[in-house]
Amino acid sequence: MTAASSAAGVDAADISPRGRRLSFSAGLTNWTQNVRAGEIGSLPVALGLAVIAFIFQIQNDRFLSSQNLTNLLVQMAAVATISTGVVFVLLLGEIDLSVGAMSGVAGITAARLLIPDGNQVNVVIALAVAGAIALAVGATHGFFVAKLGVPSLIVTLATLFIGQGVILAIAGQQGLIRIQDKTIIGIANVFLTDGWGWLLAAAMVLGYAALVISADRTTLAQGLTAQSTASMLAKISLVAVMAFGTVAITNSDRGFPLVAVILAVMIIFWTFVAERTRFGRHLYAVGGNAEAANRAGINVDRIRIAGFMIASFMAAAGGIVLASRLRSVDNSAGGGNLLLNAIAAAVIGGTSLFGGRGRISSAVQGALVIASVESGMGLLGWPSDRKFIVTGAILLLAVTIDTLSRRTRQTQGRA
C-alpha cells in the first residue's frame, strides 16, 4: 500500500464507488477559463479556416467544390507528415531545419533504388533503406544536440546543406528520376471506393466513441468527476460530422484519398505515443523543464535523441508521399518552401516554439491552413511572389499568437 492512500486511511477498493458528473454548463465555464488563461487549443485554426474559406469562396466559387477539397487533402499530406515529426522536436524546445532536405534525400534514395534497370530492389527494401538513413540522421542530430550540446539550429542547418549535396549527387546529370513503381505511385494517387469511404468514416466514429466512453467509465470507476453526457455527445457528434462530411465530399469527387487514410493512421499513432505513453509524457517534461525531468530520473538525452529520430523519420515518410504525388524526384526535392511550410504548419496548428506545449494534430491543422491558402491563391491565379508574402505573414501571425498566449499563461501563474 502506498504512503498516500494509507495516510488517507482508505484502500483502493473502498474508495467511493462512483464519481459524479460535471454539468454541461460547468464544463463550458472551465473551458472558457482555460481559453482566457491562454490555453487556446484549436480555436485560432478553426476561426482561421472559416475566414480563409469565406474569403476565397467569395472570390472563386470553385474553392469549396468537392474536387478542390479532395485535392486539398492530397496536397497537404506531405507537409502534414513532415510537420508531425517537427512537432516532436518543437515539443522538446528544439528545431530541425533539415526536415525538407531529409525528405528529399529519402525520396531520391527510394527513387534511385527503384529505377527499373535490372538492379532495382523490392519496394519494401527501398522504403526500409530510406527509413534507416533517416533514423541514422536523426540519431546523429540527437547525439550532437544532447551529448555535445551543439544548438539544434546549427546542427540541422549543417545537415540541411549536407542533405542537399547528397540529393544533387544522387540525382546525377539528368537531375530527375521518374518513379515507375506502382506501390509508390499508389500512395498519393489511389482513392477509396465510395463503400470503403463510408466504412472508414463509420469505423472512425465508432472507434472514437469507444475511446470516449471507456475513458468515461474509468473516470467514474476511480471515483473522479467525469464530463457531462451532453459534452461527450457533442464531441462524438463533432467527429461524426467531420468524418462523414469529409467522406461525403470526397465521394462526390474521386473518393477518399488513400494518402489521407495513411496520414490519419500516422496521426493517431503519434498522438497515442505523445499523449498516452511514458515516453510522450517525458518528452513534454523535457521540453517544459529539462532540469526537473532530469531530477525525476528521466534520461533526458535519450528522449532528445528519440525526438530527433522521429522528426527525421517522418520527414522521410513525407518525402515518399511527395515523390508519389509528383511521380518523380528531382534535384530540387525538399527545397523551396517545404521546410518553412512544415515548421509553419506545426506552429500555426498551435505547437509552441518554446517547447513543451502542442499536440500532434496541430501538424494536420496547420498543414490544412497552409494548403487552403495556397490552393485559394492558386485558384485566383496569384503569382508566386504574393504567395510567399502571404505564407510568411500567416507564419508571423501564428508565432505572435504563440508568444502572446505564452505571456498570458505566465502572468496568470504569478497572480
Added chain:
Amino acid sequence: MAEVPLLEARGVSKRFGAVQALYNVDLTLHPGEVLGLVGDNGAGKSTLIKAIAGTYHPDEGEFFFEGRPVRIRSPRDSADLGIEVVYQDLALCDNLTVVQNMFLGREEVNRFHALSEAHMQRRAEETMESLAVTTLSSVKQTVARLSGGQRQSVAVAKAVMWNSKAVILDEPTAALGVAQTRQVLDLVRRLADHGLGVIVISHNLHDLFEVVDRFLVLRLGQSVARFDRDKTSQQEVVEAITAGTLSHVPGQSELEEVVTQ
C-alpha cells in the same frame, strides 16, 4: 529519545578544493519530528542535505537509516531508502498538470503500456486530501497557473506520495507571502504528524519556531549546537549561528572567514 532514529549522519566531512564545506557533522532525525537546520550563508546546509540525498559524495562520514548502516551513492539510493528532497527551485514542469508533475518519472501504465491517467489522478487527489491541501481547485490544472504556495504544496505532495519516510525542504517559504507561508508551515507540521521525519532549512527563525521540534545549527561547516524548541529562544539560536564554538580543523592553521554569497 529512546526510539531508533530514522536517519543518522555521523562525522560527515566534505571538502571542495580549499573550502572545508563540512567538517565532522552529526545529524539525527527521528520519525514524526521536524528538525530545523539553520546557519549563515555558506555554513554548509545545502552541502549537508546534498550528501544525504546522494548528490554529493562526502569525503568521510557514515549514514544510518532506521538503525542500519547504509551507503548513499546516488539520488536513486536515497530515494530507495525513502528520503525525498524538495529543492528551493522546486523543479516542476510548468507545462504539465499537477498530477503529471506528481507522477513524473514514475507514471503508471496499464497492460497496453498506456498511461493510467484516471488512476494517477485519484491517487494525486487522495494525497492532497490526506495532506489537507485544500487550496488547489483541481489537480488537472497546469502548474503554470499556480501560486507560489500552491507550487510548494505540489512539490511537497510529490515528495511524500512515494512511501517516503524522510522529507527534506530547502528554504520552502523563502519566496512566499504571509498566508502562503502559513499554508506551507501547516503542511510541514502535518507531514510530521503522519509519522515522517522532516528537515527544514530556513533563514526565518520566527517561522521555524512555529513548526520545528529541534534545531541543528551549522557554522562554517561544523555542527556547533543543538536545541529543543521548547527549551531555547530565538536569541540563543542566533548566537549559535553567529558565534558557536568551533573545533580545530586539522590542516587548517586558521579558519579563513568564508565570504558569504
